[in-house]
Amino acid sequence: MKISLTNAGKRFNREWIYRGVTLELTAGNAYAITGPNGSGKSTLLQAIGGMLQLSEGSIGYESSHRPSAIGNQKSEIRNQQLGDEEAYKHISFCAPYLDVIEEMTLTEFLEFHRQFKPLLSSFSIKRIVEEIGLEAAAAKQIRYYSSGMKQRVKLAQAIFSDTAIxxxxxxCSNLDAKGIALYHSLISNYCKERLVIVCSNDPVEYSFCETVFSVTEFKKQ
Structure with a gap:
């Protein structure tokens, strides 16, 4: 997968949150968006994920696939431009402001979620629950979870979805030291071939990212 931003900008009323964002983000790499509180990090990430429309510029999504070979002849990798609705299938998102369905148990929630976005094919829901260390609470309604437990659920929803982005x-919002270690383990084990973008002020959350840029670089007026 590849995401291309060309002169992307977002404005609320007369105030430009960012402008002139031109980036190319590719699978197999991890990127970090940094910047002070209120600088527009989350707004940029939401635009990349298709949750917010840009005020100017464009975002393009491109997938790569290899058509079936005929006989012994090798086929070339082909790139395909995706529309927003198609790109959605390739994107998973985790954020503290996104809610989970608290009336459901963890098992019910993951079952419900995979009806909309398939989970990684080699993972059963039981294994995912074990991976995030919530076996003892799997049959408990999520409303009774601590904030740290809920964040583990949100991470599982994103990382174990079968998405390229x-x-x-x-x-790491609301995670203790053990939860932060789990986060890094999940990234290391299951995200190496994917396109990962982390929005954060805390280096602990993006220490594995090869490329780091600040949203303040795109504060053109």
């Missing part, structure tokens, strides 16, 4: 906004 994983967007993470302040992914």
């Amino acid at each position: 994983v967007l993470l906004d302040e992914p």
Whole structure:
């Protein structure tokens, strides 16, 4: 997968949150968006994920696939431009402001979620629950979870979805030291071939990212 931003800008009323964002983000790499509180990090990430419309410029999504070979002849990898509705299928998102369905148990919630976005094929729901260390609470309604437990659920929803793009906004919110270690383990084990974008002020959350840029670089007026 590849995401291309060309002169992307977002404005609320007369105030430009960011402008002139031109980036190319590719699978197999991890990127971090940094910047002070209120600088527009989350707004940029939401636009990348298709949750907010740009005020100017464009965002393009491109997938790569290899058509079936005929006989012994090797086929070339082909790139395909995706529309917004098609791109949605390739994107998972984790953020503290996104809610989970608290009336459901963890098992019910993951079952419900995979009706809309398939989970990684080699993972049963039981295994996912074990991976995030919530076996003892799997049959408990999520409303009774601590804030840290709920954040583990949000991480699982994003990372174990069968998507090529994983967007993470302040992914360690409400996590203790053990939860932060789990987060890094999940990234290391299951996100190496994907396109990962982390939005954060805390280096602990994006220490694995090869490319770091600040949204303040795009504060043109």
